[in-house]
């Protein structure tokens with residue numbers, strides 16, 4: 001739901017709408033269940049375009065509207081024009097997969113991000129780790145959803161494994177037999193926006209359909225009149241449950257490259273972050289420094305994994321931020337100096 005202080009930014013002739021989906025410059029917007037909007041009487045999302053001014057002022061992908069965004073719109077000769085994006089509470093984004101350092105927004109204004117993994121042979125902790133790191137770095141509350149639990153007699157081993165990485169809630173369920181679906185209830189409500197992300201085939205859309213199925217009207221409306229229901233897997237798409245919960249489905253991601261993720265790495269590898277305080281050198285990089293508590297204590301596999309991810313995260317941040325690079329250079333210089341001093345003693 002749009003916070004009141006942001007709703008106050010909307011002035012006539014503009015009204016507020018929520019971005020449902022985006023497809024090459026064309027958007028679908030809908031009234032938010034809780035918004036006072038011109039669009040409110042419409043039962044279906046409407047097509048909208050961004051204004052010329054917005055197009056000219058947009059430099060990076062994040063400057064364009066994304067599913068979950070609250071935007072101001074106005075009617076102009078029968079067309080719905082998006083005038084501006086209202087301030088975002090948060091933005092789930094990953095590094096673009098084209099190799100550039102630009103970040104690719106996935107969804108905005110989330111109350112809970114459901115990182116979805118399946119209890120089958122595709123289960124992969126390393127991939128989960130990347131999602132958790134990204135969620136933490138984007139400052140988005142997350143929960144891990146372990147789907148397809150009907151395929152396993154006992155999912156507790158997987159749940160325990162997930163808990164070694166994710167400090168948020170873990171919900172084990174099956175959209176197939178309905179077990180555990182009630183675990184999602186506390187995350188739903190008129191003022192809640194939730195999104196499902198994860199690899200292709202983990203069951204995100206099935207889960208959402210399952211939630212919508214108990215609300216037959218909502219899904220029928222969307223499917224018969226707009227034919228959107230079938231396309232939930234090819235683009236990000238926001239739908240409302242009848243209780244007002246906004247649910248965003250996203251297409252499965254093949255890879256999740258880290259962007260600006262150092263905070264997330266520190267949180268996921270909390271053990272390392274804590275141990276770092278016990279290293280002999282306060283600015284120990286846990287490489288080949290003597291007296292490194294991290295190297296001495298942490299399991300080799302965890303260490304290698306941490307090193308790889310923190311290297312990737314740091315590399316991306318450097319690319320983004322020259323100042324950070326300069327500071328890092330100074331830091332290295334100081335470390336070498338110190339090491340030299342130590343050696344020459």
Ligand SMILES: Nc1nc2c(ncn2[C@@H]2O[C@H](COP(=O)(O)OP(=O)(O)OP(=O)(O)O)[C@@H](O)[C@H]2O)c(=O)[nH]1
Pocket residue numbers: 147148149150151173174175176177198199200201202203204205206207232233234250251252253
């Ligand atoms: N056994 C079992 N199969 C499931 C369950 N949920 C989904 N599936 C199956 O998993 C397959 C993929 O499900 P989708 O919901 O399309 O997966 P998705 O995550 O939306 O995939 P993308 O849209 O490609 O990202 C389908 O064949 C579903 O029937 C479940 O709880 N149990």
Ligand SMILES: [Mg+2]
Pocket residue numbers: 204205206232233249250251252
């Ligand atoms: Mg899908």
Ligand SMILES: [Zn+2]
Pocket residue numbers: 276279280284285286287289291292293294295
């Ligand atoms: Zn160390």
